[in-house]
Structures are given as C-alpha cells and as structure tokens.
Amino acid sequence: MVATLAVSLDAPRAEAQMISGYAQAIAEVSSADTALSAFYAQRNYEPxxxxxxxxxxxxxxxxxxEMAGxxxxxxxxxxAEGLRAQFAAVRSERERGMLEVAMSRAFLTYAHDVSNGVLEPKKVDSGIVREIPxxxxxxxxxxxxxxSDEPMAYMHGLAPRGPQYAQLIKARLDLQRQIARGGWGATVPAKVLRPGDDGPAVVALRxxxxxMGYLGRSATAVYDAEMQKAVQQYQFDLGMTADGVAGESTLKEINRAPEERMKSILVAMERLxxxxxxxxxxxxxxxxxxxxxxRIFDNGKQTFESVTVVGQNQADRRTPEFSDQMEMMVINPTWHVPRSITVKEYLPMMQRNPNAAGHINLIDSRGRTVPRSAVDFAAYNARNFPFAMKQPPSDGNALGLVKFLFPNPHNIYLHDTPSKSLFEKEVRAYSHGCIRVGRPFDLAYALLALQTDDPEGFFKKVLNTGAExxxxxxxxxxxxxxxFTAWPTARGKMEYRRDIYGRDAALWSALENAGVELQLLAH
Structure with missing residues (x-):
C-alpha cells in the first residue's frame, strides 16, 4: 500500500507540491525511455x-x-521483491513517482520477455535470422x-496462446517432479544391448x-519382446531408426539426464x-x-509430411531459421550454381581436371556457354574467376525435377534431389543449406490441390515437356x-530431437547467462 503523507500546508498548496513532486519524478526518471515518457505525458502523469x-x-x-519462472x-x-519493498518504504510523492516508473519498467521488461523472448537470437547464432515482431x-x-477491468487476463494474454506453449510448460513441470523423485534412475552401462541379452545393464535399461513411461511393471533381467517393443517406441518418438536394438546412439539418448531435456523445453518455449x-x-x-x-498444416490439421535432408553442420551450410511466403514452384528447374560452390568446390576440381563436373555448363558474362577447352583454369582463383555455372534441366539435375521458392536473401528453398539414398539415413544433414524433400511430387500435388481439380495430372503434363x-x-x-529439439505431439506427449547444429546449447547458455534457471524442486 502507498504511504499517505502527513502535511501541515494548506490543502491547495499541499496538493500542488505533491503533484509537482510526483510528476517531476516521473518526468525525470522516464525521460530516457520514449515509450514511458510519452505514455505518462499523454496521461498527464496519472498513475x-x-x-x-x-x-x-x-x-x-x-x-x-511470481509466475515468471x-x-x-x-x-x-x-x-518483484524489491518493488514490494519500495511500496512499503515510500515516504514522499517524489518517491511515489519513482516507484510508479519502476513498476512500469518492470512491466515492460516482463511483457517484452514473455511475449517475444528474452534473447536477440541473431546475437547468439547468426543462422537464426528470424524477424521478431x-x-x-x-x-x-x-x-x-x-x-483495467481484467488486468490479470491481459497479463496472461501476453504469452504465446498456442496449445504447444501450454504443453511445454506442463512438460517442464512434469520433469521437475520427476527429477524430485530421483530422475530416471541410473544410466545404462553398455555400448549396445540386443534382444536376448541379460544382466545388470539390461536391468538398468528396464x-x-x-x-520414462515406456515400459510397464516388470522384474525381468532379459531383453525380451516387451523391452524390444519399448525401445522401438522410444526410438520412433525420437525420430531414430526404430529397430528395437539399444545401440550406441539410442543409449546415448536414453542416458540423457532429465535436466538436459528440461533445457530443451525451455529453449523451445523461447523459440515460440x-x-x-x-x-x-x-x-x-x-x-x-x-x-x-x-509438413503442411491446414487449419491446424496436418495434411502432408515428408522426410528431408538439411544443411551440413558447417558454418556456411547450416540451414537458417526464418519465415517467408512460398510463391511458386519451378518444374524441370535449371540449377544456377551458387558462386560460393562454383569457386570453392568446382574451380579446384576443374583446375585438376578441366572436364570435371562436365554436366554443368560454364557461362560467361553475356550468358553464353563456354567450352572447357577454351579456359585456362589455372589462371584463375576464387576472386577473379569470370564464369558462372549452371546445370540444365534433367533427371540428374542437383535440384531434381522440382523446386519450391519463397524468395529470400538467404537463397534457401525446398527441392527434389537425385540423391535419394540420403533419405534412408537417421541424421540427414548433407546439403549446402537448402532443404531436400523426400516426397517432392506429393508436396507439389498438395500445394496445387487448391488451384486445380487434377493436381497430379497438371504437374505431370508440365513435367513431361522437359522444359523449365x-x-x-x-x-x-x-x-x-x-x-525445435523438444516438441509436443497433438496428444501432448513430448518428443525430442538431437541438437545437430549446437544451436540449442548456445541458446541455453545465453538464457542461463540472462538469469533463466531450471528451478528444480526439493527432493
């Protein structure tokens, strides 16, 4: 409660001095903040x-x-404790004015954090180029x-309203409780466990x-069919090859501490x-x-899904994070080789063997195709190589037979690929940054379905022309x-993925430096 000042001045003078001291304090301490200064000036300094x-x-x-954690x-x-203490200690109108601004500053800091995040992600990882609203x-x-009639509802509405955010909060609380009960027990001391194995390591796995909720009550020390089924479900939930064998990569994930999963959840909340x-x-x-x-979502319902290959875990090849508008698809695309690939990869190859990458044409500044025999590749380097490279449409084109464009300054798009074997791998980070799609034709059909009654027929008719x-x-x-390395399913069950680029680790470190805590419960 705000303290009431005892004054001996006559009422008009006292009121004038009180208003003056209060308003002057607000004007002074808010002057460096444009929003605060304008807000209180518009209100004639009313609290x-x-x-x-x-x-x-x-x-x-x-x-x-109090619920920020x-x-x-x-x-x-x-x-919050400091603000409460200020309320108890205020003794003058000037102090009240300073407290008024302190409260507004705390509100704005909290509102910005809960509505749009604690961090500026570009400062943590240059690959996160998302524009934050x-x-x-x-x-x-x-x-x-x-x-003013529902201030609590307003505060609540600042946070993301999607169901995933609420599910992440719940999952974090569930982990807190699990950790307080002792976590998930001892780690599994083995490199690989297979159906039929037995012994202490199998007991630890059980x-x-x-x-973790994957296996019901059991006292078996044998890797039996039920355990195999549980391991398969765990692998499926983590996007791994679900073979039911607890190999090195599976056991690495199973042995992760719940505290590590909680960090993934907290980072996912920040991303949302x-x-x-x-x-x-x-x-x-x-x-x-x-x-x-x-995936494609229509009114909240998933209507398409495909596996992908993403950028390699190298500084200039990691797929960036951003949002844009997909505007078109190119059927039978030409691959205009990025300059970086031309001079860093193909030029050294052609210096060793002029006919290397012969399926890709050399193009001069006037757009003409130049024969390899006319070029002394040894005379050039990455800075002065005067040619571009492009690959005409074909079954072997690096972009496959279709690409999906959302024009952006990062030159990132989705596309087909002739290298189909990579989709069979568990970790699929092999591209130069663009996203290769496992089911590109089906993606094209799904996108065209809203503008033609026969999307497959339309697509194949264009495809069969062979023309771009x-x-x-x-x-x-x-x-x-x-x-997202932590994401709830439609039923609220948490699924986790590996931090292939180390982005979440960097983000957690930045959040921790900003003061975010795991907030573990007492045992």
Missing amino acids: IWTGADDAARRAALFGAL AHGLPAARYD RRDGLVLLQGLVAA ERLQA RWMNGLELGARHVWVNIADFSV TTVKLEKPVPVHLVY
Whole structure:
C-alpha cells in the first residue's frame, strides 16, 4: 500500500507540491525511455500502479512476476521483491513517482520477455535470422490500461496462446517432479544391448524405460519382446531408426539426464515466444530442421509430411531459421550454381581436371556457354574467376525435377534431389543449406490441390515437356523454417530431437547467462 503523507500546508498548496513532486519524478526518471515518457505525458502523469484505485493492476503484475519462472523467464530481472519493498518504504510523492516508473519498467521488461523472448537470437547464432515482431512499449502500456477491468487476463494474454506453449510448460513441470523423485534412475552401462541379452545393464535399461513411461511393471533381467517393443517406441518418438536394438546412439539418448531435456523445453518455449504474434497461416508449411521433416498444416490439421535432408553442420551450410511466403514452384528447374560452390568446390576440381563436373555448363558474362577447352583454369582463383555455372534441366539435375521458392536473401528453398539414398539415413544433414524433400511430387500435388481439380495430372503434363516452367501459387503459402529439439505431439506427449547444429546449447547458455534457471524442486 502507498504511504499517505502527513502535511501541515494548506490543502491547495499541499496538493500542488505533491503533484509537482510526483510528476517531476516521473518526468525525470522516464525521460530516457520514449515509450514511458510519452505514455505518462499523454496521461498527464496519472498513475496506473501507485494510485488508490490501482490495486487490481498491481496484484496482476505481481502475480505475473511470481509466475515468471514457470515461463522459463529470468525472474530476478523483474525484482518483484524489491518493488514490494519500495511500496512499503515510500515516504514522499517524489518517491511515489519513482516507484510508479519502476513498476512500469518492470512491466515492460516482463511483457517484452514473455511475449517475444528474452534473447536477440541473431546475437547468439547468426543462422537464426528470424524477424521478431517485438511489441511497442507504448502500445503495451495503453493495452494494459484499456484492460483495467481484467488486468490479470491481459497479463496472461501476453504469452504465446498456442496449445504447444501450454504443453511445454506442463512438460517442464512434469520433469521437475520427476527429477524430485530421483530422475530416471541410473544410466545404462553398455555400448549396445540386443534382444536376448541379460544382466545388470539390461536391468538398468528396464528401470530407465519404466521411469520414462515406456515400459510397464516388470522384474525381468532379459531383453525380451516387451523391452524390444519399448525401445522401438522410444526410438520412433525420437525420430531414430526404430529397430528395437539399444545401440550406441539410442543409449546415448536414453542416458540423457532429465535436466538436459528440461533445457530443451525451455529453449523451445523461447523459440515460440520469438514467433508470438506471427501469423502462421490457416495453411502453412512447417520445416523442422532438427526433425529433418516438412509438413503442411491446414487449419491446424496436418495434411502432408515428408522426410528431408538439411544443411551440413558447417558454418556456411547450416540451414537458417526464418519465415517467408512460398510463391511458386519451378518444374524441370535449371540449377544456377551458387558462386560460393562454383569457386570453392568446382574451380579446384576443374583446375585438376578441366572436364570435371562436365554436366554443368560454364557461362560467361553475356550468358553464353563456354567450352572447357577454351579456359585456362589455372589462371584463375576464387576472386577473379569470370564464369558462372549452371546445370540444365534433367533427371540428374542437383535440384531434381522440382523446386519450391519463397524468395529470400538467404537463397534457401525446398527441392527434389537425385540423391535419394540420403533419405534412408537417421541424421540427414548433407546439403549446402537448402532443404531436400523426400516426397517432392506429393508436396507439389498438395500445394496445387487448391488451384486445380487434377493436381497430379497438371504437374505431370508440365513435367513431361522437359522444359523449365514456373508455376505460381494462386495464394502464397507461409513457410516456417524452425529448429525445435523438444516438441509436443497433438496428444501432448513430448518428443525430442538431437541438437545437430549446437544451436540449442548456445541458446541455453545465453538464457542461463540472462538469469533463466531450471528451478528444480526439493527432493
């Protein structure tokens, strides 16, 4: 409660001095913040936190700050205890003005964090080029005042509203409880376990699978059919080859501590906050880089899915994260070889053997094809090589027979590939950055289905011409390139993926440095 000042001045003078001291303090301490300064000037310095009628709004903010940790936010950053102490200690109108601004600053810091994230991701990883729709501070404050009848609902509505965010919060709480009960037990001391094996390592595997909810009650020390089935389900849930053998990669995942999974959940919550306010689209394409998958969703329902190959784990080849609009597909595409590939990969090959990569044409500055015999490759280097390279449409074209374009400055798109064997691998990070699609024709049919009654027939008719043809999508489709190593299924069950680029590890380190804590419960 705000302290009431005892004054001996006559009422008009006292009121004038009180208003002056309060308003002057607000003007001074908010001057460096454009949003705060404009907000209070527009209100003629009327309070929103420290007035007699502001109790509900104060309670809503303090309630939100007390729950900040549940959102995986750095609760200490908002200093709720310090603000409460200031309320108890205020003794002058100037102090009240300073407290008023301190409350608004805490609100804005919390509102920005919970609505659009704690971090600036580009500063953590240059491959996260997502544009974050940060909310304007003045708009946030005005919205809070407009919601004066339901300030708690307004605070609650700042966080992402999709079901996945709530499911991640619940999954994090479930892990907290599991850790308090002792986690998932001892790790499995083996390099590989197969059906028919027995002994202490199998017992450890049994107990760990039971603790994770994959195996019912059992006292067996033998790797039996039930255990094999449990391992297969675990592998399936983690996007691994579900062969029922607990090999090295499977045991590495099974032996991960629940604390590590919690870090993945907290990073996933941060990633969802970056996308809060972004319109996904009633129909949209969702590419999860860490899952090696592409999906189409129509009104929240998955209508297409395919495996993918993504960028290699090298600094200039990792697939970036961003959102854009898919506008067209090119059937029978020409591959215009990126300059970086031309000079870093093909030029050294052609210097050793002028006929290397002979299926790709050399193109001069006037667009003419140049015969290899006319070029002294040894005379050039990466800086002065004057030719471009392009591969005409064919079954062996590096882009396959179709590519899907969402024009962007990163030159990233989805495409077919003649290298089909890579889709059989468990970890599929082999491209130069673009996303290769395992079922490209089916993706084309799904995208064309909204603009033709016979999408397959239309596509094949164009394909059979052999000519490069651009087909525009009548309605552009939002495409989201994301990187989630923790994600809930439609039923709320958590699935995890490997951090192939080390991005989540870097993000967790940045969140931890910002003050985010695991918040483990007492045993």
